[in-house]
Amino acid sequence: MTLDPRIAAVTDRIIERSRRTRAAYLELIGAEREFGVDRPRLSCGNLAHGFAASGEDKKAIISQRAMNIGIVTAYNDMLSAHQPYGRYPEQMKLFAREIGATAQVAGGVPAMCDGVTQGQPGMELSLFSRDTIALSTAIGLSHGMFEGAALLGICDKIVPGLLIGALRFGHLPMILIPSGPMGTGLPNKEKARIRQDYAEGKVGEAELLEGESRSYHSAGTCTFYGTANSNQMMMEMMGLHVPAASFVHPGTKLRQELTRAAVHRLAAIGWDGDDYRPLGRCVDEKAIVNAAVGLLATGGSTNHAIHLPAIARAAGILIDWEDLDRLSAAVPLIARVYPNGPGDVNGFHEAGGISFVVHTLIEAGLLHDDILTVWEGGLAAYAGEPSFEGDALSWTPVVETRNEAMLRPASAPFQPDGGMRLVAGNLGRATFKTSAVDEERWTIEAPARIFADQDEVIAAYKAGELFRDVVIVVRFQGPRANGMPELHKLTPPLGSIQDKGFKVALVTDGRMSGASGKVPAAIHLSPEALAGGPIGRLRDGDIVRLSAEEGLIEALVDPIEWMARTAAVRPRQAPGTGRELFAFLRAGASLAEEGGSAMIAAMETMLDGAAEPEPAIVTNVEDREIDA
Known part of the structure; x- marks a missing residue:
């Protein structure tokens, strides 16, 4: 062919x-x-x-x-x-x-x-x-x-x-x-239901742990x-x-x-x-x-x-x-x-x-x-x-599928495109995975609510503050800020808001897991906030438009006001759990689009024939911030 x-x-x-x-x-x-x-x-x-x-x-x-x-x-x-x-x-x-x-x-x-x-x-x-x-x-x-x-x-x-x-x-x-992989355990739809029920307070930790244990139950890859x-x-x-x-x-x-x-x-x-x-x-x-x-x-x-x-x-x-x-x-x-x-x-x-x-x-x-x-x-x-x-x-x-509900030939697909879109605009460049999101949710326009980590989001959710049309913005989650942790913990509460009939989306310079699902999300937003990315200029109440159809992620703010704004300051983070050992990797990390790696950036420099970069010298200990 x-x-x-x-x-x-x-x-x-x-x-x-x-x-x-x-x-x-x-x-x-x-x-x-x-x-x-x-x-x-x-x-x-x-x-x-x-x-x-x-x-x-x-x-x-x-x-x-x-x-x-x-x-x-x-x-x-x-x-x-x-x-x-x-x-x-x-x-x-x-x-x-x-x-x-x-x-x-x-x-x-x-x-x-x-x-x-x-x-x-x-x-x-x-x-x-x-x-x-x-x-x-x-x-x-x-x-x-x-x-x-x-x-x-x-x-x-x-x-x-x-x-x-x-x-x-x-x-x-x-x-x-x-x-x-391990054998199939608890059906995935049931697992998702239990997680969301727990987020909504309908079941307790014992029921949640039982469901998780039936899902992840033996040797082998998670299924x-x-x-x-x-x-x-x-x-x-x-x-x-x-x-x-x-x-x-x-x-x-x-x-x-x-x-x-x-x-x-x-x-x-x-x-x-x-x-x-x-x-x-x-x-x-x-x-x-x-x-x-x-x-x-x-x-x-x-x-x-x-x-x-x-x-x-x-x-x-x-x-x-x-x-x-x-x-x-x-x-x-x-x-x-x-x-x-x-x-x-x-x-x-x-x-x-x-x-x-x-x-x-x-x-x-x-x-x-x-x-x-x-x-x-x-x-x-x-x-x-x-x-x-x-x-x-x-x-x-294997020349034929044995289950067209799961696997189809390229001539008769589930959808005509692969479902991973680039969205770009005055907030930077991000990835939007459409393949798990219903098409009517591919465009969301709503006021922003700004958070510095996912625990703040969950606290606001539990306080009932997010049951409205909202774009959840979680920043300072990029490679340089804190190592770019996955924000998978947000999936159940955001799914719950969406199920109540509200328009909800996530915008972040962090990652979501490969297990993320039905909520529209612009992730890996680059440049990240700590590298001077425009996500740092967003304020609560700003209208954000996220559209997979248009390939757009944009703050609908007057351009003059937008450029005059100063970037937010990252909240101070405490050391612990060994995070301080990785400070040098965070400090030199490349953009997410380039792989989010300090090591590869240095390697490419050496392949170009340049000298190995000199280490930074701290001359004033009082000015040094412990980067956890």
Whole structure:
């Protein structure tokens, strides 16, 4: 099928914009391949340290005739999605030995559960946990002991962080290995009802906890289609998984065989063979566009409006929200998965899942099917679902949906566009996810009520002050202000206001979760308030117009008065929960549209040939504010 010209045009736009930075990146990984640190360059003392605890694998590692796979794992047993990874390394070592290779755990990375920290102070560490994960990945791979790597991670900041760090070693072949979702628990509609009933005071904490426990009940990824499961979809669209590995349950024979296949495949695409597939070549402009197309077609998490630019920049590729907006206009919405529909990812997978999504999007000319994938057969291989043929894995193409209430062909979508719009105006630029919002609510014009955090919103809600037409503005929530925590706690009260018949919208320089739903929201507003963004000029009572149809977010204030206003001052924040440790990351964070990362901004500066930036020097301690 011929590629849709709109997809081609956006891809060309990205290629042209990225020409210099992508060339610098490819030069970097080429030099690392030729002159970087690897096992043959290690001294005998270096090498002895590296295999001292390797037991029966020592001889193979010493011989240097077989690939040594570095395992970077996000295992912990507090986070349900990552608990299954506990046994993976020992299994993967056995799988590696089957084909004459070896494997070692190169390092562990933090794995934060946003579900645990949601609405708590720890959530202010969430976005920058992505940078910490990237740094931890780089430390693990910096030893030069490995000719390839397996990346074990699933959830929100973990996959982006692993990829950002791994792309600095883009000369190595790498595969991401998921562990799969938990089984379906409490129906999502019932879970949402209980949450809203609790917000309205109709049920107590005991009923709420019971409902939440029935929803999140076992090992595996949470089953709503939020950031974690959107991560898995994007890795398939980029060809970085074993095909259709995303949504197979933990603890099954099929899951184990998919992990075995990943280990075996890594050995096959190493740099000493004739099928060398380095990560930095797999993640190119076309792969990034494929990830965006998949995100839009399935109604994935808005968090990837931040993560995808950050991943792309780590590979020298520059994308922006206008690219996403143009792609959204070209890509139909073909999936309805909670919170955009009643069924969860298990139902989506049973309906044909990512395999069918790949098939129908390729058929419609909406994906680049000529990308370099880790699996043989190119992207078309990802249109098959795995099963056993005897004891061997085989993949069967999925060419029809099994449930049109959840998954439709691109020729008969739920809506003609992907439902992630750029809105812009005198308040800046923001993301508006329309796919979960009824169309009659795509335009809201109402007086603003200004808040500095979500707890203030909830207090006003409980006091009965918000039951009217209102645009809730929550500012000083950007990367520089407080690490850009998700404001998911606001979903039930705002939904309650909307259900009472009022017009309500959220405008914020913060984030909403991939689990956000029916209330219209302009999120990631950029520039943020602390960076001098115009959201800081808003006052209570200002009329704000938010319109997805018009692509507009605007304060309807006289322009002369608007420009004369001074910006609001951020309320002072106290240290605690380790937030003060991340002050240097907040201080240097880029715009949300550029990925919201201090680390990537500094990295790009160095790739341009500039010196590493000098640290700031505090000359007057009395003038220094503790930035929590």
